[in-house]
Amino acid sequence: MAFDTFSSKIQMALRRVSGKGRLTEKDIEGMLKEIRLSLLEADVNLNVVKHFSAKIKEEALGAHILKGLNPSQQVIKVVKDNLTEMLGGKETPFTPDTKQTRIILSGLQGSGKTTSASKLASYIRKHHEKKPLLVALDVYRPAAIDQLKTLGASLDIPVFEEGTDAKPETIAKHALSYAKEHALDTLIFDTAGRLHIDEAMIDEIKTIHQVVNPTHAFLVLDAMTGQDAVNVAKHFHDHLSLTGAILTKFDGDTRGGAALSLRHVTEVPILFMGVGEKTTDLEAFYPERIAERILGMGDVLTLVDKVSENVSEADMMNMMEKMTSGHYNFDDFYKQLKMIKRMGSLGGLMKLIPGMNKMMNNADVDESRLSSIESLIQSMTKAERKDPSLIKKSANRRRRVARGSGRSVADLNRLITSFDQQLMMVKRMGSMDPSQMAKNPGAMMPKQKIKKGKGKNRGGFRF
Template sequence: MAFDSLSERLQGTIKKFSGQGRLTEKNMEDMLSEIRLALLEADVNYQVVKEFIAATKEKALGQDVLGSLKPGQVVVKIVHDELVTLLGTTVSEINYDRKPTIIMMVGLQGSGKTTTSGKIANLIAKKHGKRPLLVAADIYRPAAVDQLKTLGEQLNVPVYEKGTSQSAESIVEEALGYARENNNDVIIIDTAGRLHIDEPLMHELANIKEIAHPHEILLVVDALTGQDIVNVASSFNEQLGITGAVLTKLDGDSRGGGALSIRHITHVPIKFIGTGEKLDAIDLFYPDRMADRILGMGDVVSLVEKVQDVYDEKDTMKAFRKMQTGQFGLDDMLTQMHQIQKLGPLSGIMKMIPGMPKMPKIDDDESQRRLKVTESIIYSMTKEERRDPSIITLSRKQRIAKGCGKDIAEVNRLLKQFEESKKMMKKLGNLDPSTGMPMPGRSRKNPHVGNANRKKIRHKKKKR
């Protein structure tokens, strides 16, 4: 995550002072000094840092934190609340009641406008059941038109394009008429960018705004940009009146503090965040959840939502029943691994679980490599071997290893991993999938029969 370094520094600082018995004015000043340094090193705007520290100090003094027996808890609450205030306090969604809803995407070249346009189209089609139209209005970069067409094909979303022969203004004007004729209720205009802000770019964007009368003007900014992100956001806001920001590359390894400054400087909300390269890797921005993650408090709500979005309930229940009856095989294990993979990078998932951010960093590339190895080994097995790995002898292992280009040690490692998983599954098999609690009436003798039924069975045996 882009806020990793800031997150580590803030968590370290708070933990350091949490160990003290009482919070005095002296150690509070020391703590605020370290928080100030952490924010500045993370590229948060100086003025934003100054106001953040002043507000935190005022709130701490106002809540009688000095002398508190649990200073760490109180300070975490205050810093968390101030982060939420800095990030926006509430979720800002797009209003799709207006038809057609017109969204104009703006930003510098390389910020990810075209990909983000496709991601938003995909999100609103799936989540809101809309019929979006993508408009290729970047006539200066032929690759942008081709990229948008490719995205449209992948997402099954129509793209209105006229190549690079017409002006951007005329393309947008024609696209508006096309959308009305074809009942597209959301129009997403992908505009041109530059490596820097210049007069011709702003003049063209102002003309498109005048023609389209967009309901939303979303500024796409790269979270890796650093302090300059504030200057870019301010310029676009002054000249176009942006209604929101989209942060891309939040999964990247950067200081990310510039992104924290956007809302405070421009007074417009962050509406979406890009969380990866895949076309479904975009989320609404929740200020409170982001503050939780920065302070290492996890983000269970987002994790549950991700699970609900990607997990196939039928497949999961089928796997659960196999666990209960001892029929869980290697194909089932691989299916579950693929379901977990749909949630996104493993390191990102772990950060959503409270306490997990303090664990050693997970190498997502290594995790992907291990999954590929697992796939190749399992796909080199016969159906019988996948269903019942206990039949895999040394000669079978040699054949499997040769078939996938791995050595026997890799095959043994996978089989050991499966056996360990099976033991864990056996324990889970005695739990109710809907509650996570032990099944009522289960016993070791007959785990599938309740106490009342067992009495009936014994009674029948006596009669015979």
């Protein structure tokens, strides 16, 4: 899969900080050095490497991160955000024109223009319910026209061609009339490629652009190539005002240079990626998802986001201090439950709260279980909530609480067991520095491991 090498290298770099309760500037420097190396090895443009490594450094060393909650995860988040930025930031969705969409594809020889033209036609027909027409403007090789015709036939999409004798701009003009006559609202022009950029080729495409007046000018770029591809892109962009790029061959072991440098060097967004040779192998390009895939860490980030959205640092600190002070009681337990509820029923979230995952049997927060615990705690007296031993000692109290909540004594006993389990965790934590735990509750959990193996999340970070 794309980025395999880069992905494992950058994950190695992140291991320098992951799971650490406290980070020093030296840790960050070590990580940055490895990130820079992994980017250079992926053949990312040097300016891009410099720019982003400076940004990551500045953000990762920010006081609020090193002193805040979960410094290692926050630093990993900084890396992810910057990687997303390198890949283009927010995604640029493809939007067809309301009247007629005219797309010209250009690019070097063998980059995947003809294949992408057919993929795109099929994609737009499927996702936007349009009627596409493929136009063969590669008049230099009869085989190129045949290739497009074969692809078109396999998709049942019409292909407009006038052989190899006519000029591409003339064919383009005729194609526009043909589309009008046949009520085809989306034209995709496949142009000839060259081994290197030459002025004649650029002039030819410029002329085609003048005739077609495209609504979209896409560059087709082979993702297997590194930053060379980006220099090509820059040249094309200077002459053609590209509106986007299609990155092909993402299914190979893409080094990553092109994808990671394109936006920063040219400002041209990547709209699609080719992920195979079949006509269905085209996907919209989501920078953030690609960044997450590279880092193999989507879930962890969602977690950090959720927690920082829903739980204030002060709340977390208070809770941690309470738990380690020996005065942890049912009131606090109840507060924690409410915290979890606010964050939604995300199984992984509970792992941020010591003992909670055990209590919930490692499953997602079960709403009915939550409300059962809630009603049990609510039917306790203030004194019982403050001092759990009262309930534990007295069978009478237990019966009264159970009756009052409409639950069984067994339910209450289960709650007490959960509470005790949590207290045990807290005791175990007693030997740790509380401020440290508040900063990094994850440190109390088993260390993050890098899993090797097959599947979507291989090599990814997991608690």
